[in-house]
Amino acid sequence: MGNFDIGLSGITVAQRAIDLIGTNVANAGTEGYHRQSLQISPREFGTSVSLVAGGVGVTGIPRNIDFMIEAEYTRQQPQLAQISQELGALQTLESAMGTLSSTGLTASLADFFGSLRDLAGQPNSLPMQEQAAWSAQAMTSQFHHLGQFILGLEDHLVHEAATTVQQANDLIDMIAAFNGQIRETLRRGGNANLLMDRRDQAVNDLSELIDTDVKRMDADGMVNVAAWGSPLITGSNSIGLEAATVADGNLGISVLGANHYHTDWRGGKLGGILALKNDIVSGIKTKLDALAGQIASSINAHHFQGIGQAGSFTDLTGVVSPATAVNEWDADVTAGNFYVRITNLETGKVVRRTVAVASSDTLSDIADKIDGLTDADSTAALTASVASNKLHIQVNDTAKFRYDFLPTPMPEFGALWSGGNTSTPAITGTYSGASNQEYTVTVVGGGEVGIDAALAVEVRNGASELVTTLNVGNGYAAGDVLTMDNGMSVAFSAGALAAGDSFTVQGYATTDETGLLAAAGMNTLFSGDTALTLAVRQDILDDTKRFATSLNTTGSDNLNVLRMQDVSETSYAALGNATPEDAFRSLVTQVGQDISMREARALSLETVSQQLLNQRDRISGVDVNQETAMLLVFQQQFQAVAKFMTTQSKMMDIIIELL
Amino acid sequence: MSGWGAIYNNTLFGLQEQTRILARLQEQISTGARINRASDNPADASRILRLRSQSYNLDHYIDNLDDVVLTMNHGYNLMSEVQDAVVSVKTVLTQAASGSYSAENRVTIATTVDSALEQVVSLANAAILGRHVFAGSNSSALPYEVTREDGKIVSVRYVGGDQDMPVPVAPGVMYSGQLVGDDVFRSDGREAPEFLGSTGVAGGTGTSSITGDVWLSMAHTLTKHDDAANPGIAPEQTAPPAIRFSARTR
Numbered sequence: 001m002g003n004f005d006i007g008l009s010g011i012t013v014a015q016r017a018i019d020l021i022g023t024n025v026a027n028a029g030t031e032g033y034h035r036q037s038l039q040i041s042p043r044e045f046g047t048s049v050s051l052v053a054g055g056v057g058v059t060g061i062p063r064n065i066d067f068m069i070e071a072e073y074t075r076q077q078p079q080l081a082q083i084s085q086e087l088g089a090l091q092t093l094e095s096a097m098g099t100l101s102s103t104g105l106t107a108s109l110a111d112f113f114g115s116l117r118d119l120a121g122q123p124n125s126l127p128m129q130e131q132a133a134w135s136a137q138a139m140t141s142q143f144h145h146l147g148q149f150i151l152g153l154e155d156h157l158v159h160e161a162a163t164t165v166q167q168a169n170d171l172i173d174m175i176a177a178f179n180g181q182i183r184e185t186l187r188r189g190g191n192a193n194l195l196m197d198r199r200d201q202a203v204n205d206l207s208e209l210i211d212t213d214v215k216r217m218d219a220d221g222m223v224n225v226a227a228w229g230s231p232l233i234t235g236s237n238s239i240g241l242e243a244a245t246v247a248d249g250n251l252g253i254s255v256l257g258a259n260h261y262h263t264d265w266r267g268g269k270l271g272g273i274l275a276l277k278n279d280i281v282s283g284i285k286t287k288l289d290a291l292a293g294q295i296a297s298s299i300n301a302h303h304f305q306g307i308g309q310a311g312s313f314t315d316l317t318g319v320v321s322p323a324t325a326v327n328e329w330d331a332d333v334t335a336g337n338f339y340v341r342i343t344n345l346e347t348g349k350v351v352r353r354t355v356a357v358a359s360s361d362t363l364s365d366i367a368d369k370i371d372g373l374t375d376a377d378s379t380a381a382l383t384a385s386v387a388s389n390k391l392h393i394q395v396n397d398t399a400k401f402r403y404d405f406l407p408t409p410m411p412e413f414g415a416l417w418s419g420g421n422t423s424t425p426a427i428t429g430t431y432s433g434a435s436n437q438e439y440t441v442t443v444v445g446g447g448e449v450g451i452d453a454a455l456a457v458e459v460r461n462g463a464s465e466l467v468t469t470l471n472v473g474n475g476y477a478a479g480d481v482l483t484m485d486n487g488m489s490v491a492f493s494a495g496a497l498a499a500g501d502s503f504t505v506q507g508y509a510t511t512d513e514t515g516l517l518a519a520a521g522m523n524t525l526f527s528g529d530t531a532l533t534l535a536v537r538q539d540i541l542d543d544t545k546r547f548a549t550s551l552n553t554t555g556s557d558n559l560n561v562l563r564m565q566d567v568s569e570t571s572y573a574a575l576g577n578a579t580p581e582d583a584f585r586s587l588v589t590q591v592g593q594d595i596s597m598r599e600a601r602a603l604s605l606e607t608v609s610q611q612l613l614n615q616r617d618r619i620s621g622v623d624v625n626q627e628t629a630m631l632l633v634f635q636q637q638f639q640a641v642a643k644f645m646t647t648q649s650k651m652m653d654i655i656i657e658l659l
Numbered sequence: 660m661s662g663w664g665a666i667y668n669n670t671l672f673g674l675q676e677q678t679r680i681l682a683r684l685q686e687q688i689s690t691g692a693r694i695n696r697a698s699d700n701p702a703d704a705s706r707i708l709r710l711r712s713q714s715y716n717l718d719h720y721i722d723n724l725d726d727v728v729l730t731m732n733h734g735y736n737l738m739s740e741v742q743d744a745v746v747s748v749k750t751v752l753t754q755a756a757s758g759s760y761s762a763e764n765r766v767t768i769a770t771t772v773d774s775a776l777e778q779v780v781s782l783a784n785a786a787i788l789g790r791h792v793f794a795g796s797n798s799s800a801l802p803y804e805v806t807r808e809d810g811k812i813v814s815v816r817y818v819g820g821d822q823d824m825p826v827p828v829a830p831g832v833m834y835s836g837q838l839v840g841d842d843v844f845r846s847d848g849r850e851a852p853e854f855l856g857s858t859g860v861a862g863g864t865g866t867s868s869i870t871g872d873v874w875l876s877m878a879h880t881l882t883k884h885d886d887a888a889n890p891g892i893a894p895e896q897t898a899p900p901a902i903r904f905s906a907r908t909r
Contacts, residue, residue, distance in 0.1 A: 090698075091698070094696055094698060095696070100692070100694065100695060100696060100697065100704060100707060100708070106708055106711070106712065107711075107715070109712075110711075110712050110715035110716065111715065113716070114715055114716060114718065114719035115719075117716075117719045117720065117723060117827050118719055118722060120723070120826055120827055121722070121723040121726050121727070121826045121827075122726070122788070122790070124789075124790075124798065124799050125789070429822065430822070481821060489821070552796065552820075552822075554796075554797050554800075554820065556796055556797045556798060556799055556800075556820065557796035557797070557820065557822065557824055558796070558824050558825075558826070559796075562825065562827065562833070565827060569830065569831070581712055585705060585708045585709060585712070586705075588697050588704070588708065589697055589701050589704060589705040589708070591697060591698075592696065592697025592698040592699075592701040592704050593697075593698075593701040595697075595698035596698045596699075596700075596701055599698070606672075610668060610669070610672050613665070613668050614665045614668065614669065617665035618665065621665060
């Protein structure tokens with residue numbers, strides 16, 4: 001009968017309303033839950049002419065949701081997640097760099113160059129030599145520590161990418177499954193609100209991980225998700241992602257199975273990991289390696305041609321070098337000559353031998369050229385070989401011979417110097433010019449040194465320009481030292497000089513035009529060229545008298561260490577036209593700026609997110625007070641309708657009793 | 660009306676923000692530094708790093724400077740004492756030239772000169788901080804080599820370095836505390852001798868001749884004059900040594 005239907009409908013609705021209130025209140029704190037409201041409206045059961053009787057029915061249980069706010073919130077997540085990811089890693093890196101504290105690479109660099117300056121003041125003092133060697137080692141260990149940290153960070157990033165991709169794939173599968181369930185539920189006419197809430201929360205979680213582009217298909221309640229232009233979830237179908245390291249060492253993401261890895265995808269935590277690994281951290285690593293390599297090569301370029309207090313060498317071993325031709329080495333080795341000075345201790349004669357390097361030579365070829373180099377009297381003095389990929393040069397007789405690469409100038413006599421010249425020239429000093437040059441000294445006038453008026457010598461440089469004319473005749477005392485050019489001086493002993501005779505003097509800015517000796521590790525201070533591989537040569541640490549402070553044969557001056565300490569004031573193109581200390585300082589400041597910028601951006605994004613969340617809660621959030629009030633309403637309704645049904649039932653009983 | 664979620668979110672967000680600021684302030688208080696890492700203020704951090712680096716460098720330069728000043732002071736003192744010794748020799752020789760001394764007196768004077776020579780040589784070979792002041796860059800060896808006979812010095816030769824040792828005492832500035840002995844103690848400035856004075860000659864058709872006595876000091880590596888085996892200056896020259904005079908008429 002219609003009457004009972006009215007009551008029944010009222011009770012049903014009240015029950016359902018209370019159920020819904022219970023659901024809302026139970027989920028008041030659930031993340032991603034949207035408040036459900038009950039839509040009730042009157043229903044007709046029967047009509048007589050004048051009365052419309054009806055009950056109530058539930059016409060719908062909508063979710064209180066504002067799709068625009070939801071979409072905007074979802075859109076913000078990838079940017080925020082990427083910045084947070086980058087910020088975390090950069091802050092750890094900054095701590096590792098130890099920037100403003102008293103330890104760290106900044107202090108080590110300053111200490112190293114400072115100890116070189118101290119050594120320049122006292123080159124023959126053992127404590128100063130040791131201080132210089134130890135501060136070099138402290139600097140290399142700081143480089144090593146940083147390099148190790150960056151390597152660890154990169155490994156961690158690769159690992160984290162794999163984990164994040166796994167998380168994302170799980171979420172993708174979950175969303176697709178939800179999509180399927182929602183479609184089934186809606187098809188059967190059911191209510192999919194709770195499923196949709198869970199699915200939407202999963203979509204938000206996913207948008208923290210990757211850069212999602214979410215499209216709602218209102219027709220069947222499903223949500224399609226694409227990332228970086230590739231569709232990942234279409235209805236209940238999904239495809240995952242995979243991460244791998246590609247050929248150039250960068251990290252890339254690909255859609256599962258497509259095997260096409262993108263290294264430039266950004267957005268979300270995964271995008272942050274990619275940005276860190278491929279751009280930010282690898283950029284810092286490149287700059288750090290460039291700094292280590294530049295310091296090593298600049299210092300070595302001076303160190304190899306000097307000698308320490310220990311004097312010239314009897315035995316030198318280099319570093320591990322490639323077996324390929326020299327023009328394929330990482331270090332910049334070009335064709336040209338290098339010069340080895342060989343001293344015979346017994347005869348006292350010194351000679352300088354030239355070794356030519358061709359681009360196609362390998363280290364063994366070079367060893368062959370050095371092997372068998374002779375002294376001034378053409379006695380074989382040197383033996384050279386390659387053992388374990390290291391160049392090894394030693395003298396044949398340690399009592400007789402010594403060798404080094406000193407640029408000490410000496411007169412070279414050729415066919416233009418007649419045997420009748422009884423006066424012998426002696427060259428002293430150290431060449432201070434910027435590039436190698438050959439000077440020609442020609443006698444004019446002829447006669448006895450110190451006696452004949454017209455006797456003089458003309459000094460011409462490599463471009464055949466007359467540099468100076470020196471009077472060695474009347475007014476000159478034999479043995480007096482006269483300045484030639486660029487730090488070199490000449491003195492003539494008593495005797496005769498023939499007019500027109502000439503000899504040459506080589507001024508060496510470097511005794512190795514090719515860069516091979518430093519690259520092969522001959523008498524170098526540092527080995528390695530990256531932050532991880534930079535190290536001080538063990539033989540110098542073992543015997544600090546081998547620290548090549550000097551450019552003179554006595555080993556007592558400080559000219560070489562002066563040049564080495566000048567490296568700290570020189571700007572290098574490889575460091576962006578900055579000095580080594582400036583380069584590291586700008587690296588540190590750059591990291592600081594990156595962090596500072598990201599902190600500001602993260603704060604502003606978080607504030608926007610927060611405001612969106614507040615707005616969302618205003619619409620979709622559960623207000624427990626309101627729900628409790630509604631509870632009272634429906635509870636009363638239930639009681640009232642129950643009373644109505646009881647009354648109807650009693651009336652039916654009366655009618656039945658009447659019959 | 661907004662739900663509990665909003666209250667919770669706002670409270671949490673606000674608390675987190677305040678905690679972050681508080682933590683930063685406490686870090687500043689406990690370290691005593693306004694800037695503890697470059698990201699606190701990158702522009703200031705750059706200046707701090709630069710100043711710190713300059714400070715380290717200056718410490719090293721100051722060390723070197725102290726060293727150079729010490730060596731030069733010592734060198735100055737040594738040269739003063741050498742000067743005193745030379746002056747005393749001059750005084751004694753001036754007295755000897757007066758001709759009123761007997762043979763024994765002249766032996767005493769010779770002994771005085773000899774001991775002054777010993778003193779000058781030992782001053783020239785003096786060292787400070789293990790480095791010989793007048794040895795130039797060759798600071799670990801004695802700069803002046805002495806040859807003796809019967810315990811007496813017969814020759815002194817400079818065997819030190821011929822370059823000084825520049826030491827960095829300020830950015831781009833080098834100074835040497837080590838001196839080259841030859842530059843200090845030996846004169847190598849040679850000029851053609853000029854004799855100035857009136858010859859008393861006037862224009863005319865007569866003849867005039869002037870004689871003069873000149874002392875010529877010749878420096879030789881061998882300074883022994885009485886050894887027939889090693890003569891210093893040759894007793895006989897086939898050609899006379901060239902000594903020229905120029906006479907100017909005024």
